[in-house]
Structures are given as structure tokens and as C-alpha cells.
Amino acid sequence: MHSMTLYQKLAWSFIFIFSLLCALVFNWNKQLEQSAQDHAQQNLHLQLAEHLVNDNPLIKQGVYDYKALENLFHTLMILGPAFEFYFVDSTGKLLTYSAKPGQVIKQKINLIPIKELINKTSTTPIYGDDPRSNTQKIFSAAPVYNQQQLQGYLYVIIGGQTFDTLLNNIKSNDILKIGAIGFVVAVITLLIIMLILFRFFTLPLTQLNNEICQIRAANYSLTKMTQSPRYSGNNEIGNLSKGVHGMLSRIDEQLKSLQQADKQRRELLTHLSHDLRTPLASLHGFIEVIKKPKSHLNEHEKQHYLSLAMDNCQQLKLLIEQIFELAHLESGQVKINTETFNLGELIYDCLAKLALTAQKAGITLQVIPEICDFTVTTDIAKLERILTNLLENAIRHTPEKGTISISVSQQSEQLYVTVSDTGIGIHEDELHAIFEPHYQARNSIKRGTSGLGLAICKHLLTLMNSNIEVNSTLGKGSQFRFNLSK
Template sequence: MPRPLFQTLYARLALGLFLLLVIVGGLFTVLSLYSVREYNAAVNQALNRDLASHLVSDRNLVTDGKINHSELKRLFDLYMSINPSIEIYLLDQEGLILSYSADPAKIKRKHVALAPIQRLLSNPDAYPIQGDDPRSHDRHKVFSVTPVPSAEHPTGYLYVVLRGEEYDFAESMVHSDRLLRMGGGALAISLFVGLLAGLLFFRLLTRRLSRLTARVEAFEAEAKDISRADDTEGSGVPGDDVDYLATRFDQMAERIAGQLELLKDKDHQRRQLVAQVSHDLRTPLASIQGYLETLGMKQQELNPDERRRFLSVALAETLRLSKLVDELFELAALDARERQPFAEPFMPAELLHDVVQKHRPKAEQAGVALSISTVQPAMALADIAMTERVLDNLIGNAVDHSSRGAEVKLSVTASIGGVEICVADAGDGIAPADIDHVFDPFYQAPGASRAGHAGLGLAIARRMAELQHGRVSVESRPGAGATFRFWLPLVDSQAKESTAL
């Protein structure tokens, strides 16, 4: 299933770019507004740098070396009417406000700091320099200043605030909305262009990664050897494409490591199988060769009974060799799944009776009794030929491991969702260390004799049971015999399982 768009690396990069542009745009707007204010203040102070001195000279504020207070009052009244954007203050040499043109109710300071005034007088081109605003306790504004009555004999300062309260109010009324609209429009256009360019660049950058992610998803969806658990696990991988690919890479690495371990195990089994097959083939061949060579070299010395005995042994070994080769081919075909079961409904109880009748002569010859203790009728869905082969191996194995006079008990019972056939012998049992290996090919317990068996019968029985969706298990205690349980699914349960699959 394709991953949601919001989980892709492209979407996350786009979101990150959008947030970055918003932050950068906001900082740019704030810095721009601050820079514009500083620039306007510098321009205003530069243009009106000599305004205070011009007011003194043009309005005759100094007469006979003294300040003309009546003319100063007229100046205050005049500029409050014709140019309310400036505010004029008369300061003494300590910065104390002596008189002013502003509304007395709005004056918050009684004293103006002299440091900015001295700095501007000593360096008139060092602007913008902001001084105290008498209408606020903490606000500062650009100003123009000149000593009065003269620079040679100053008794105070004419202090002109260039952007008074009336100017601030008019500017906020006229320009605030316009600046916001202009700044907002510029920011929106910048964001749109930057986001569009970024999305195009990120698309080109992540295009190959998106193709790789899609190919991995398609491989995971179409692979036939991936279990359902892996598919469920992979569908909910959190994060973006990189996280998805990292998770898939880890899963693939684990799967490859598991397959390598499986190959190593298979290779070890193959080597062991070759060694065991060589041993089991060499034994009857050596026996056949020995008897035939003896028969050939001493043919004239042997009487007819000895010749018949030699030929009989050679023939028995030949049959044993033929059976071993047939079992090897059969096991190989089962492992390669070249032989597939043909499932059909049948009664296991009826088949069990037929198989018991087939093995009864051999059992009687060995002095072993075969008895069917419990039979519960039930219809199983399986391959009849394979089921018969499994029963042949289990019953034959039980007879071979039972002592003379013992009894092999068989039963057919209904189990959960299936039919269970039990084959219980009264032999020596299986040691706990060997019980997990009884179904391994060519396995032989330490100290035990093969008695003509290659150790493939139980391995073939398990392979055939598994191909029919059944199972074979064993329970045993040393000295108490062994019980093999062969389970097959019922007709209804098998049909439901096939539908679910």
C-alpha cells in the first residue's frame, strides 16, 4: 500500500521549508521596520540638524546676550499651530526643563540627559543620536539642539524634539495600515516564490529516493516468500522515506542473515546426509560384493544349501539397497515439493484397518500383536496414498521396535479440528536426548543398531504429514515404549483454512 503523502520526506521538507520561510520572513519584516525607522530618524535629524540654531537666530530669541522670554513664548504658540510635529524645550545647563511648547499635562520628565546633547554638539554628523523624550519616562527620540544665548556663553539649551507626539500619532493613523499591507504583501509574495522554488528543488532532490521507496514497497507487496507477519509489520513503519528504507534495510539484513544461517545449516545437513548415505549404501554393497565373490571363488567347494544361502543373503542386501535408494528419492522429492498431495475426503478408520491387515503377517512372524482399541468415525481431507504411506512407516517402526510377545495398540479418535491416529508400542522407549531427533533423516541413537533400517521412514512420514496440513508427534519414556500421534484435519476445518488462505 502506498505511503501517505504526509509521511514522505518530500512533504516533511516542504513543511520545514514553509516554517523556515515564515520565520525568516517574520524576522526580515521586523528588521526591515526597525531599519526603516532608524533610517527615517537619521534622515530627519540630518535635515533638521540646524533647526534649533535657526529658530534662535530667525525669531530673535536672544537680545543683548539674554533670552527673550516673550519672543520664546510666541515661538511656542506659533509652532504649536503651524508645525505640531516638533516640540521645543528650553533647558538650563543641567538639563532641567525651564519652559516648553507642549501640553503641560503630558510632560513626564523634568530633566533631560545632557550626554546625547553633548555628543551631538561635539559631532553634528554622528546621527541618528536619540535623546530623552520629555513626554515619556523611557522613550527616546531624535532632536536638534543649540546652546543659548550663545555657544561662547551658554546658560542653557534650546532642545527641539523632531518627532513629537503629534507626529507619532499622525504617522500611526496614516501609515500603520499601509505599512502592514505593504509588508504583508511583500512577505506573502516572498513566501510564495520561495516556497514554490523550494518545492521544485526538493522534488528534484527527492525524486530518486521516492522511486527507490516505491520499488521497495512494490517488492514487499509482490514477494511471495515474505510472511504475513512481515507484511503487517512493514505497513505501519513510522517516519518518512528514509526511516522506511532504514527499517526495510534492517529487516532485509535480518532476513539475509537468517537465510545465510539456514544455508549453513542446510549445507551441514547436506554434508552429513552425503556421509550417512555413503555409509548406508556401502554396507549392503560390501555385503553383496563379499557374498558374490565368495560364491564365485568357492563355487565348487560349496554345497547347494550354502550356495542358496549365499544367494539369499545377497538378494536380501540387494532388496535393502533398492529400498534405501527408493526412500532417498522419495525424501528428496518431498523436500523439493515435487510430489504434491491430492486431498480427498475419506474415513481414516477404514484405511487403518486395511493397513493393519497388510502388516499383520509380518507382525505375527515377529511375535507382535496388532490391536485397534478405539475407533471414532470421522471424515478427514487428505491424500489417501500419502496417509497409507505414513501409517506403513509408523506401524512398521512400532513392530520393529517391539519385542516378541508385545502388543502394538492403535486407535482413531476425533481431535480438535481433526482426526488423530495413535500408534503405541511396548518397546524400550526413546531417551530424552534423542526424542527431538527421531524425525531427522538417518538419525540413529548412540549404541543402537539399525537392524536393516536407514532411518528415513519417520522423516518421510513427517514430510508427508506436513504436506497434508497435518502433523506427526511422539511421546516416550525410557522403558515404557513410544506413542506416535498422526493428526489430519477434518473436511470442514480444512475447507475453512483453505478459504482463509
Template sequence: MKLSLYHKLAMSLAGIFILIASLFIWWTQALSQVSRAQAEQQLHMGLAEHLVGDNPLLQQGVYDYKALENLFHTLMVLGPSFEFYFVDPSGKLLTYSAKPGEVKRQTINLVPLIKLIDQPEQLPVYGDDPRNECGEKIFSVAPVYNGDTLQGYLYVIIGSKLYDSIISNIKGNDQLIIGLSWLGLALAFLLTALLLLFKYLTRPVAALTEHIQQLEHAQFDISKITLLNWNKAHSNEVHQLGESVNNMVKTIDLQVKQLAELDDQRRQLLAHLSHDLRTPLASLQGYLEIIALKKHDPDQQALHLGVALKNCDQLKSLIDQIFELAHLESGHANVQFEVFNLGELLYDVMAKFAIRADKMGVSLTISPTVCDIKAYSDIGKLERVLTNLIENALRHTGEGGAIEIEVNQRGEHLTVTVKDTGVGISAKELPYIFEARYRASNSKGCKKSHAGLGLAITERLIKLLKTDIRVQSKIGVGTEFSFQLREAEPYSEKAE
């Protein structure tokens, strides 16, 4: 049988409660007995001394044991809660009030008697019970002298065997039963109250457990289940835990949806890339087959080889971009921040596109022309970003257009802007330009010459450089891409 948290707590509480109640009852009874013994012994402390002083036989030191036995018997009839014994100086019983056969031992220990005589304030003191071989009882004692000679001790047991028997019977009757009944009812009421309190305290835990099981059954899809409403301001830790569970479930649901969306995007990207890979590959195969069939025409072979090589370059470029994007998305790309001259990097990147721009009739400029500025970034990844942005600008800029890289110092940061006077990007396309499969519908270049991965790679590189990229564009006016870098002087001594 599987027990819930409440059942375990209830059983543990009941066991501890019964143990504590038993110890409490035992302790109160023991304390009550000690208190009663102390009170009775103190009350009857002078009983033996008065009997010695008032009895002529004991005063004169004449011991007619038969007469003394009759005296003891008479006193016991008058006071049935007492037992009388006359003990010699060695502790031997000389006479007593008990009937023959009731006394189990003939000698008692005198140490408690002497202790009570010498130190009457230290109560209770227990002495040997002659009617019990191992028992002890409270007593009253007085020495008996004949002149200056000690003749023995009058030893009076307080609480005779008859008295104990009567008390025992009383305890077993109605009073004890009523007392125990009230005690049992009180304990049962207290236990019930505590169990109800535990039930109240563990109810949120049970609700949270059931809620988590329902979430697990629904595979953490919050559209299939209603989340419990926990009080955020509640001081109960279970409510706080429940709110944390709700937040965790929402995060899991969001991540699952994002993974599903990402998986769908990957499938679409794979389908598109497969088409892009198949196109140059099929063209390459076709031209190679033509070359193989028309070996007799060198001019045609040269033309076909040129087209085949162009398809090979396109295929290689596409595969390189795919691998680069996969490497960036894997999270294994390393970043090496260093201090370098930003102007030198910009002119190096411009030089790579100078011939191509001249053929297209597009001007390339850097502002300011003398750009002697120190930057702190990853020079390799920044070069890749600038290359992608300029290549993208060339693709969208027609003859007579211009591309400008502008650097502005704003406080402790450098703002790099790549501007073009191309056809621009429509407002409806702007939210999607950094997607891996985006390819602008108004591109001026050949759409077969690229796979639409340049801006996607750029965005991921920008994130590695710990900055953001922004874009502004108007149809017929042009497009601006801008991002920020850290200036070297304030940060050159800091390691990333």
C-alpha cells in the first residue's frame, strides 16, 4: 500500500504523540507518588515520637512483648493505615502489629531510620517494608531509651498493606476510569486537531503533486490542462513552489514550441537547400555530359567547361555557407577579442570588392576617409560580417549607385553603418531578412549565385560579438545596416 505524505505524517505524529503521552502519564504519576509520600511522611513525622512519649511501657523501658503486641494491634485498629514494629538496635524485629506469617523478613536496614532521625528535612525517606522482601515505604521512627541506654526503635510504616489494597481498589474503580476517560478524550481531541492541522498544511502539497502528475500525463502541454492559480504573495513555501512549477511549465511549453518551430524551419531549410544544391549539381552534370559527347568541338567544350566551373564555384560556396551556419548554430564557435585598427580592416574589406564594384558601376567609400580608430572585437568575425553586408549591398545596388561604410564615435562605443543606394527592402520583408532562407525579391544579382544564407550568418556572428544589428530601408532609397563596437582605449586592458 502506497502511503501519501499526509498518511506518513499522521502515523508519525500518532506514534510520537502516544509515546509523549505515555511518558507524561508515567512522569506525572511518579511525581504524584513522590509528592504524596513527602506530604504524608512530613504529616506523620512525629507519630512514633508521640507514641513513645505517651506509652508507659515504652517510657519505662519495660518490654512486655505480649502487651506491646496487643498495644500495636489496638493502635492498628484505630489507625488501619499504619503498621507498628519494635526494632532492636541491630535492626531485628522484636514485636509488631502484623498477624503471624505476614512478615516476610525479620531484620531491616537501620540506615534510613537513622537518616530520618538526623535529617528530618530531607523527605521523602524510604525504609524497608517487613511485609515485602524487596519493597520500601515511607515511615515514622523514634528511638526508645531506658535511661541513657538505647533499647531500640519504634518503626511505624505509613500506608499499611491494607491501605495499599484499598487505594489499589479505588484506583481500579470509577474515579480512575473517569479520569482516564477524560484524559483519553483530551488526548484524542488534541490528536484529531493536530491531524486536521496536518491535513490543512499538506493539502497544497497533495494538490501540487496531483497537478504535476496531470502535467506529466499531458506531456507538459498547457493547452490541454489548466494551471493551478497560486497566490504569489503567499508566505507558504508550497504556494511559492507551485508558482515556480507554473513558470517552469510555461518555459518548458515555450521551449517545446520553439523546438517544434525550429525543427519545422530546419526541415524547410533542408528542402530549400536540397533544391539549391540539386540545381548547380544537375547543371554541372549536364554540361559534363555534353562535353563528353561533343569532344570534336573545342570551342563548345571550352564554353561548357566555363559553365561547369561556375556551377562548381556556386556549389562550393553554398556548401561552405551551410557548414559555416551549422558551425555557428552549434555553439562551438570561438571568439578572440583583440585590439586592432578599424580603418585598416575597413579598407582591406573594401579592396576585395573594388574590381567587382567598378564592373558594376558602384562606388565604394569610407567615412571618415582617415579612419584611425582602435576597436576591441574579434577581427576575423568582424571581417566576415562586413564582407557579407557589402556583398549584400552590391547585390541590391544597380549601376551608378553608391555603398558607404560610416564610422561614428558615440561615447564609449563605435557605430559602424553600411549604407547603399539600392532598391531597398519592402517593409513586409524586413522582419524576415535574417532568416536562413531569406532571399530578397528585388535582388539585382543572379538569384542562383547565392543561397540566401549571408544575412543569417551575419546575425549569428553579430551575436557572438555581443552586440546587435539594426536595419532601416526604404524602397527606391536604399538600406542601412548598423551595429556597435567597443572602442579600444577604455577597454584595452580588460580580457573578455
């Protein structure tokens, strides 16, 4: 069983509250109308009983012929059918009355309301007992004396049963029915209008709920949704819908980024496993050859195999160091320690460190301009690592008799360092991928490369708030350019 929607809850709540309020207002209005009517009627006939006592000799003398008094009451009722007449003694007992025998069910009434009315100790309307029913009605009353001695009270009910019957008949006529029907129609019309307004106001919430249900069915992925419903109203619900879709789009992007990073990490592990396995296998093979008791190797051959084993050990050590360095950079825990130093001195130190390697490869190293006197403020150790990686990468991909140069130029408050080579170059469609960990260009010359050097450079320059750019022409060489703040 489905739970009620917000609109249904609001509609039923409104109907209940509206009906209750209508009932309360109707009842209050009816009571107010009756009270106002009783107040007017009682004030209008307040002196009626007193005038009857003073103007009628039969009552005024205080000598009562109850039969004659009863006939008088009947006569008065004919003249005023809206009244009922009673004569009660000083204790409230009925002595005679205008009603027919059998219609009076009370033979004694409460005198407190009568005394309140006579003494005017309470405000009207004042209600007294109706001897013909168990209800309370407005009345007029006056004391009757005989030689200064209280004989009883003339008690006149205003609006007796005859009057009530006639009034009820009038209320049930066609005019009042039409009025009542008009009132009911107006109330129903108002109710329908309010329900339509509720529907109008809750429709955006319903549409937003449908969106959320479809998004949940698509496992909170916008790309998996067969359709993308969207409430685009310029209000709070519209802003909420835009926020939900924007949040989901951002989550989709982050999820794709995580999936791509996970894919790259798996590929990196695969390549690293291969690169670790290769020098380990070579190292194991050379040591195994040297260790054989009957290898019949002379001293020169042993030294040659040991040298090859040392080269593989060095390559393995370099690869492991780069793996740890890249992992440390990706963890986000690396800090930048800035200091001011001469950039030219650092460049020449890096060239001197790699001069022997370049000389063995038949490569010329140069600095442009030769007198490189520029001052920078940055992390000297990380900049040295960047320059060393770029130079090593250039040496690996530059053939014999090639040239590698480091040039420095100044533009405004920025220094631009460019590492250029006359090597094999990079295919244009691979330029965007060479900074990914362990990416190898398809024309790469693998002189002990690990494929992590450029990725480390990219991470270090990002930490130093610098950007690196690459331009390359296949067969002519490559240029790596980054900026530094003075």
C-alpha cells in the first residue's frame, strides 16, 4: 500500500481543518445570533409582566380567582401568541398558567433568575426555567403584592412553544433553503479553489520527487538514466533541482576521475612489475653465471659480468627511488621550502653532474646565455630534481652528436626555463600523455628509463605553482618549458 503524497496529506488536512472551522464558526454565529435575539426580545418585553400586574385589577388586588386568572391568561395568549403566562407563589410553585392541561411538566421553577431580573443584578439576556420543557428561555417577571405582602410572581415566557414552532416553520421555508444552499455552494467552491492552489504549489515538489526517484533507480548516475527529467522553475524548488543535478554531475566527474586514476594505477603497477622484473632477472642471471663452480670464466669476463650486474642494481635502485618519490608526491604531504639563489649556478651544477653521461653518449651540453645571472626564490632541491630529470630524459632520447641546451629568458616578473634537445622528437598525438606515470612514447630510446621522470617533474612544478609546456617536432627534437617567479 502506497503512502499518501504531500498533496494528498495537505488536501485532507485542509479539508478537515476547514470543515472544523466552518462548524465552529457556524455554531458560534448561531449562538451569537440567538443571544442577540434573546437580548433584544427580553429588553423589549422587560416591563411586560409589571404592566400586566399594574393594569389588571384581577391581579393587582391580590385576591385570586385562579379559574378567572386562567381565563385571563388564555385571553392574553390569543392577543400575544408569542408569550406563555404563569403565576407562581413565593416559593416558585405554579398556581395557574395559560398552557393546556398535560403540557406543563414542571410544577415548580427556580426563582433565582426571576429575582435577578427584577432586581437587575445581572445583564440581559437572563434565562429562566420553561415549565413545558427542560430548556432555558428568556422571560419577563413582576412581583405581586397584597397589602405589602408578597403573594407570588407573574412569570411570562417570551417566545413560547407556539412561537418556536412558527419560527422553525419559517426557517424551513424555501427562501432559507435557497440561502443555505448558496452558502454550501460558496463553501464548496472555496474548498475547490484552495485544493487547486495546493495542487499548484505542491506540483514542483511532486516533480522533484519524481526526479529523485528516477535518479535513485539509476543508482545515482545521470549517465545511466534513460531520460533526465528536470524541474527548471525559477524558485526554491527549481534551485534545489539545479543543485541536485549539479551535485550528481560533479559526483559523476569525480567517479570517472577515480575510475581513470584506478585504471592508470593498475597499468602503472603492471609496467612497474615488468620494469622491476627485467633488471632482477638480468642481475640473477649474471650472478648465477659468475657463481657456477665450473664456469671457466677468466678474470676479465668476471669483471665484465660484475659490471653488468652493478648496472642492473643501479637501475633497480633508481626505479625504486622514483616509485617512492612519486608515491610521496601523490600523497600530498610534500612541503615547499623556498629560498633565494642564483639560477645560473644551479643549472651549471646540474650540467656538471651529467657531463660524463652526456660525454659517453656523444652529446653536447650548453647554457643560453652562457653568463646566466638570474635570481629566483623557490625550492632549490626540487628545482634541481626537475632539471636533472629533464636533462636525463633529453640524454636518453638524443642520438650521438646531438645537442642539449638550457635557455633562460625573462618576461615581466617571470623567468622561463627551456630544456631543448635535437633528439628523435615526440609524436603530436602523444604530447598530452607523456607526463603520465610510466608512459613510454612509441619511438622512445630506452636507455635505462623508468618512465617516471616526467611525471615527477609535473608533480613538483604543480607544487611550486608553475606550469610545464612541451613542443616537439618528430625527428628534430623537443622543448620542455616552465616558468619560475623571481
